[in-house]
Amino acid sequence: MQLELSAEDAAFRQEMRTFFTTQVPQEIRDAVAERRELTKDQVVASQRVLNAAGLAVPHWPEEWGGRGWSALRRHIWHEEMQRACVPTPLAFNASMVGPVIAAFGSQEQKERFLPRTANLDIWWSQGFSEPDAGSDLASLRTTAVREGDEFVVNGQKTWTTLGQYGDWIFNLVRTDPEAKKQAGISFLLIDMTTPGVTVRPIELIDGGHEVNEVWFEDVRVPAENLVGELNKGWDYAKFLLGNERVGVAPVGSTKRVLAQAKDYARSVSVAGGLTLLDDPLTVARIAELENELLALELTALRVVAHSADGKPHPASSVLKLKGTELQQAVSELVVDLAGPASLASGAGDADSDLAGWARHATPVYLNLRKASIYGGSNEIQRQIIAKTILGL
Amino acid sequence: MDFTYDEEQQALREAVRGLVGKSYSDFENRRRTVAEDPGYDELLWSRLAEMGVLGLPFDEAYGGMGAGPVEVGIVAQEIGRVLAPEPFLTSVVLAGGVVALAGTEEQKSSLLEAVGSGETVLAFAHAEPGTRWVSTAQDVTASGDGDGWTLTGVKEPVPFGARADQLVVSARLGDGGTALFLVAGDAPGLTRSGYPTFDGGRAARVTLDGTPATPLGSATDASAQIARALDAARIAACNEAIGAMQYALSATSEYLSSRKQFGVPLKTFQALTFRAADMYVSLELATSVATWATMVLASGTDAEVAEAAARAGLQVSRASRHVGQEAIQLHGGIAMTAEYSVGSYTSHLTALDHLFGDGQLHLSTLAAGIGDHDEVDPLA
Numbered sequence: 046m047q048l049e050l051s052a053e054d055a056a057f058r059q060e061m062r063t064f065f066t067t068q069v070p071q072e073i074r075d076a077v078a079e080r081r082e083l084t085k086d087q088v089v090a091s092q093r094v095l096n097a098a099g100l101a102v103p104h105w106p107e108e109w110g111g112r113g114w115s116a117l118r119r120h121i122w123h124e125e126m127q128r129a130c131v132p133t134p135l136a137f138n139a140s141m142v143g144p145v146i147a148a149f150g151s152q153e154q155k156e157r158f159l160p161r162t163a164n165l166d167i168w169w170s171q172g173f174s175e176p177d178a179g180s181d182l183a184s185l186r187t188t189a190v191r192e193g194d195e196f197v198v199n200g201q202k203t204w205t206t207l208g209q210y211g212d213w214i215f216n217l218v219r220t221d222p223e224a225k226k227q228a229g230i231s232f233l234l235i236d237m238t239t240p241g242v243t244v245r246p247i248e249l250i251d252g253g254h255e256v257n258e259v260w261f262e263d264v265r266v267p268a269e270n271l272v273g274e275l276n277k278g279w280d281y282a283k284f285l286l287g288n289e290r291v292g293v294a295p296v297g298s299t300k301r302v303l304a305q306a307k308d309y310a311r312s313v314s315v316a317g318g319l320t321l322l323d324d325p326l327t328v329a330r331i332a333e334l335e336n337e338l339l340a341l342e343l344t345a346l347r348v349v350a351h352s353a354d355g356k357p358h359p360a361s362s363v364l365k366l367k368g369t370e371l372q373q374a375v376s377e378l379v380v381d382l383a384g385p386a387s388l389a390s391g392a393g394d395a396d397s398d399l400a401g402w403a404r405h406a407t408p409v410y411l412n413l414r415k416a417s418i419y420g421g422s423n424e425i426q427r428q429i430i431a432k433t434i435l436g437l
Numbered sequence: 438m439d440f441t442y443d444e445e446q447q448a449l450r451e452a453v454r455g456l457v458g459k460s461y462s463d464f465e466n467r468r469r470t471v472a473e474d475p476g477y478d479e480l481l482w483s484r485l486a487e488m489g490v491l492g493l494p495f496d497e498a499y500g501g502m503g504a505g506p507v508e509v510g511i512v513a514q515e516i517g518r519v520l521a522p523e524p525f526l527t528s529v530v531l532a533g534g535v536v537a538l539a540g541t542e543e544q545k546s547s548l549l550e551a552v553g554s555g556e557t558v559l560a561f562a563h564a565e566p567g568t569r570w571v572s573t574a575q576d577v578t579a580s581g582d583g584d585g586w587t588l589t590g591v592k593e594p595v596p597f598g599a600r601a602d603q604l605v606v607s608a609r610l611g612d613g614g615t616a617l618f619l620v621a622g623d624a625p626g627l628t629r630s631g632y633p634t635f636d637g638g639r640a641a642r643v644t645l646d647g648t649p650a651t652p653l654g655s656a657t658d659a660s661a662q663i664a665r666a667l668d669a670a671r672i673a674a675c676n677e678a679i680g681a682m683q684y685a686l687s688a689t690s691e692y693l694s695s696r697k698q699f700g701v702p703l704k705t706f707q708a709l710t711f712r713a714a715d716m717y718v719s720l721e722l723a724t725s726v727a728t729w730a731t732m733v734l735a736s737g738t739d740a741e742v743a744e745a746a747a748r749a750g751l752q753v754s755r756a757s758r759h760v761g762q763e764a765i766q767l768h769g770g771i772a773m774t775a776e777y778s779v780g781s782y783t784s785h786l787t788a789l790d791h792l793f794g795d796g797q798l799h800l801s802t803l804a805a806g807i808g809d810h811d812e813v814d815p816l817a
Contacts, residue, residue: 046439046440046443046446046732047438047439048438048729048736048816049816050438054438058816301812303812304811304812307808307811322807322808328804328808329800329801329804331804331807332800332804332806332807333751333800335813336748336751336752336803337722337752339748339752339813339815340722340723340726340752342815343725343815344721344722344725346438346440346725346815347728350439350441351440351441360721363718363722367718424711426714427714427715428711430717430718431710432710434717435686435690435710435713435714435717436694437690437704437710437713
């Protein structure tokens with residue numbers, strides 16, 4: 046056992062810290078720090094800075110821009126990025142479709158898509174969930190029927206995050222309606238400008254537009270856009286979801302928000318000339334969250350240090366479960382610190398004397414209710430722990 | 438950074454597991470042992486001494502093994518897994534730890550060797566009625582000078598205070614400082630009333646009435662050493678609790694798989710399996726912090742160790758209550774019986790939680806310090 050990072054890993058950490066805090070545009074990092082919604086241009090600009098330095102897709106195969114880092118270094122890269130308020134590379138590109146194409150795509154698909162995916166020249170959307178297929182993803186019904194050199198796609202996807210910006214969408218589609226649930230599914234790439242693709246916004250409780258419905262009506266997709274083998278899509282989806290869980294405990298960003306919360310608490314006066322940071326219940330709440338985050342961070346380190354052969358450690362469900370709970374709890378704390386100022390969510394910077402963090406607190410809190418639902422709901426994670434770890 | 442045991446550490450774990458498991462994997466044997474005084478198995482104690490376990494943390498110069506907190510943690514976990522009642526935590530880690538920190542060379546040579554060989558059982562008589570979890574003495578006072586010292590007052594509860602051959606006693610000096618003294622088990626003016634604790638352990642009221650005592654080290658303020666020894670014992674207690682929780686969770690999982698109700702195994706009911714999954718989450722998080730604190734103890738400053746002990750103490754306290762309470766609930770009525778093991782684990786977890794400071798104490802310590810840092814960085 047050894048507590049310290051090796052000298053090499055410590056130097057790596059410092060190198061990441063320096064890069065992220067000096068090379069990514071300050072106004073983008075400020076927007077993250079103030080928890081403002083990022084524009085598409087900001088997300089693209091940030092990822093391109095990272096990609097130019099070889100830091101956008103370090104976990105990909107080296108041939109396509111990967112760096113061959115240890116799991117620990119990938120963890121450090123990810124944490125330092127969040128700590129420095131740098132937007133993490135678009136997950137749909139970097140963690141989802143990119144690794145699937147790199148692992149299962151044809152050589153032609155790799156050459157055509159991977160460089161542009163890494164550089165965010167293509168903005169990918171995810172077409173997995175459907176109205177009747179959420180956590181029970183294999184129930185999906187969108188069909189793709191082969192006609193000559195094309196698939197004809199019909200159906201509806203939902204919860205398509207940031208689909209309004211999407212250039213292409215990667216989909217799970219049913220290609221064999223006779224086969225058992227998981228067996229007849231394929232993984233298909235669709236250009237979103239193809240006739241018959243319609244994106245409709247879904248309005249959410251935070252007042253923002255983040256997710257969409259995507260409709261496919263007789264959409265004709267070249268057969269060359271099928272990834273891997275026909276009817277093997279479920280295997281690729283499992284591979285992708287395994288990747289998704291690895292980075293799913295946002296320890297670095299939650300820690301950063303909790304650290305900011307102390308400053309917020311200091312800025313709020315309460316009776317007797319004191320601030321909220323003098324309030325015993327507030328400090329106890331912060332201290333408890335800090336300790337749980339420490340436990341989560343150390344657990345993440347245990348998991349990355351022991352993840353063999355790139356397979357997710359069984360305890361990674363703990364990270365998803367607890368990581369999202371703490372992310373939500375910290376967002377709830379910030380709303381409580383804001384108090385009445387939290388009501389001013391509709392006020393722009395020019396119209397309000399109230400602090401930006403306080404005005405953004407409730408939309409963020411409401412938005413983060415999603416965290417325990419997506420990526421395999423927390424109930425699914427409990428099911429995984431009970432079944433695969435406890436044998437129940 | 439590495440959270441895994443090396444080969445020697447794994448071998449230690451297997452050896453200790455084999456030895457304590459031989460006695461206590463049969464839970465009935467543990468019940469018989471704790472039912473009679475001294476509350477543990479003297480023969481097993483001497484076998485642990487032969488294996489080097491009782492001298493594990495002490496320098497080789499004092500007849501010890503010169504091992505570190507990681508090895509102590511391994512032993513504590515194995516003791517926790519089978520609920521071994523032997524006083525490793527209180528006599529070796531805590532009382533021995535106090536001697537190692539505060540004794541003169543001569544005292545360390547003679548006492549630590551005697552502890553390591555199993556010849557002498559030590560007790561640290563520190564807690565006093567009306568105070569809790571402080572590193573100073575209040576109402577037990579020392580008077581004298583040079584070698585001629587006497588102690589007066591009451592220490593309670595003193596773990597294994599009646600069985601101990603010698604006592605290490607903290608006492609207040611005239612100048613307000615807290616010094617440490619050695620008191621022989623047969624010293625005049627020493628009265629000890631021993632009693633069982635709810636978890637099958639032993640404690641005692643120790644009354645000192647002009648009792649002659651020898652200074653441990655110099656008769657000057659030793660509260661810093663007491664604090665450090667308590668922090669080391671807290672971290673060892675966290676490891677013991679981790680071992681006990683591991684057992685409580687695996688027993689609960691097995692029970693949910695085997696016990697039938699309404700014609701089907703209990704694990705058919707998601708309301709139950711989800712609660713077991715949450716126990717696993719608590720245990721994993723607590724294990725991470727306890728393991729980290731154990732490593733901090735191996736290399737950290739007093740202040741770093743104090744913080745790590747509070748952090749591990751808080752996390753383990755929360756987890757112990759959660760895992761212990763749920764283990765009983767998920768078992769149902771059987772867990773309320775003394776003859777079935779799982780309730781006893783909850784009982785011992787409760788004792789460990791209150792031995793050196795509970796979650797509320799640690800949270801209060803940590804809350805007082807939140808303004809001193811932005812983020813907690815475990816790798817700093």
